[in-house]
Amino acid sequence: MSAQQIPVVVLAGFLGSGKTTLLNHLLRTARGTRVGVMVNDFGSIEIDAMTVAGQVGSTVSLGNGCLCCAVDASELDTYLEALTRPSARLDVIVIEASGLAEPQELVRMVLASDNERVVYGGLVEVVDAAEFDATRVRHPETDRHLALADLVVVNKADRVPEDELRRVRDAVTGLAGRAAVITAAYGRVDPELLFDRAARVEDAAGARQLSFEDLYADAYERDHRDHPHAAYETVSFTAGEPLHPRRLMDFLDSRPEGLYRIKGFVDFGAADPDNRYAVHAVGRFLRFYPEPWPPGGQRLTQLVLIGSGTDGEALLRALDGCRVAGPHDTPEDHALWGVLRYVPDPREGAGPVTGPGTPAYDTDLYDTDPYGTAAYDEAADRA
Numbered sequence: 001m002s003a004q005q006i007p008v009v010v011l012a013g014f015l016g017s018g019k020t021t022l023l024n025h026l027l028r029t030a031r032g033t034r035v036g037v038m039v040n041d042f043g044s045i046e047i048d049a050m051t052v053a054g055q056v057g058s059t060v061s062l063g064n065g066c067l068c069c070a071v072d073a074s075e076l077d078t079y080l081e082a083l084t085r086p087s088a089r090l091d092v093i094v095i096e097a098s099g100l101a102e103p104q105e106l107v108r109m110v111l112a113s114d115n116e117r118v119v120y121g122g123l124v125e126v127v128d129a130a131e132f133d134a135t136r137v138r139h140p141e142t143d144r145h146l147a148l149a150d151l152v153v154v155n156k157a158d159r160v161p162e163d164e165l166r167r168v169r170d171a172v173t174g175l176a177g178r179a180a181v182i183t184a185a186y187g188r189v190d191p192e193l194l195f196d197r198a199a200r201v202e203d204a205a206g207a208r209q210l211s212f213e214d215l216y217a218d219a220y221e222r223d224h225r226d227h228p229h230a231a232y233e234t235v236s237f238t239a240g241e242p243l244h245p246r247r248l249m250d251f252l253d254s255r256p257e258g259l260y261r262i263k264g265f266v267d268f269g270a271a272d273p274d275n276r277y278a279v280h281a282v283g284r285f286l287r288f289y290p291e292p293w294p295p296g297g298q299r300l301t302q303l304v305l306i307g308s309g310t311d312g313e314a315l316l317r318a319l320d321g322c323r324v325a326g327p328h329d330t331p332e333d334h335a336l337w338g339v340l341r342y343v344p345d346p347r348e349g350a351g352p353v354t355g356p357g358t359p360a361y362d363t364d365l366y367d368t369d370p371y372g373t374a375a376y377d378e379a380a381d382r383a
């Protein structure tokens with residue numbers, strides 16, 4: 001490898017496992033390492049790109065859809081070209097795969113790149129410790145993804161008891177072959193674990209890396225219809241009017257079983273004019289993260305909903321019904337309380353961060369439990 005080559009790390013993992021959280025952690029703690037990021041969002045609103053810190057000038061969103069289908073190797077090269085121009089002075093590039101992408105396809109595309117300035121830097125798989133068994137049942141291909149990984153991060157360690165974490169870690173280790181397996185909460189891993197990948201790939205003993213031919217052959221053996229996203233429907237919702245907090249909570253409380261992932265930002269208008277609310281639902285897990293509105297930007301609610309066996313039109317109609325209809329429809333004084341129950345206590349872990357070193361919300365504001373309700377409602381998690 002020449003000294004100028006930039007390692008390209010593929011960051012994969014099922015929907016909601018914590019890839020963006022881990023990426024933000026890396027960006028915050030890279031300590032002088034210049035990290036370029038490509039985000040492969042699934043959904044027409046690029047929520048992930050919006051929630052990755054340090055995006056200005058260094059984030060390239062790969063647009064709608066699963067990368068392996070939406071972008072061919074030559075398009076990937078166009079993006080790599082932009083990130084590897086000498087003026088960007090990047091030390092490493094991380095591609096965050098959509099939670100429904102085939103990591104193998106991404107790895108194949110990086111290996112097939114014509115760009116001589118890049119070298120494949122390894123596959124990092126993020127696993128949600130709390131959802132591991134359910135994800136494997138629904139997606140048996142999870143086992144295959146783990147077998148390809150160079151590093152597996154068993155994330156959300158804070159969400160499971162110690163013995164359960166050990167069990168999941170052992171199961172993952174069994175499936176991951178020679179990959180390193182580490183546990184983490186909120187993706188807090190040592191950046192060196194990822195950024196040193198280039199050295200390992202270069203190492204002749206690093207024979208774990210699949211050859212391009214292996215990946216290429218395998219990719220064509222499989223029918224693309226088997227990709228996990230084939231069974232999923234994505235709908236995007238945008239509203240210029242604020243949403244009514246109580247009606248949105250009613251919608252979320254009664255969301256159908258198959259609606260696996262919701263992410264985006266909500267404008268609650270007069271109920272909290274200073275903040276927008278980042279929202280994340282993963283299975284039955286639900287969190288809101290208030291954060292100040294970016295100055296000067298348009299105030300919109302933007303949501304991406306990903307589900308299987310769900311009725312997208314009906315979901316959009318239900319969300320339409322959450323819009324504040326006008327001055328006569330002003331939310332009552334305590335309408336936001338239902339939302340605040342799902343704002344995590346800052347002492348229990350970091351939420352998403354939208355700018356380097358910027359807390360996702362004003363920690364002082366949420367340092368107490370003003371409403372007498374547990375902000376971190378474990379019961380709600382497991383309901």
Ligand SMILES: Nc1nc2c(ncn2[C@@H]2O[C@H](COP(=O)(O)OP(=O)(O)OP(=O)(O)O)[C@@H](O)[C@H]2O)c(=O)[nH]1
Binds near residue numbers: 157261
């Ligand atoms: N309790 C807990 N929550 C976490 C942890 N890591 C991430 N989360 C939360 O899980 C939700 C999903 O995290 P993301 O980082 O957006 O997950 P993702 O894999 O990028 O999601 P997709 O892009 O939809 O595939 C957010 O609410 C995160 O704050 C963790 O270690 N513990």
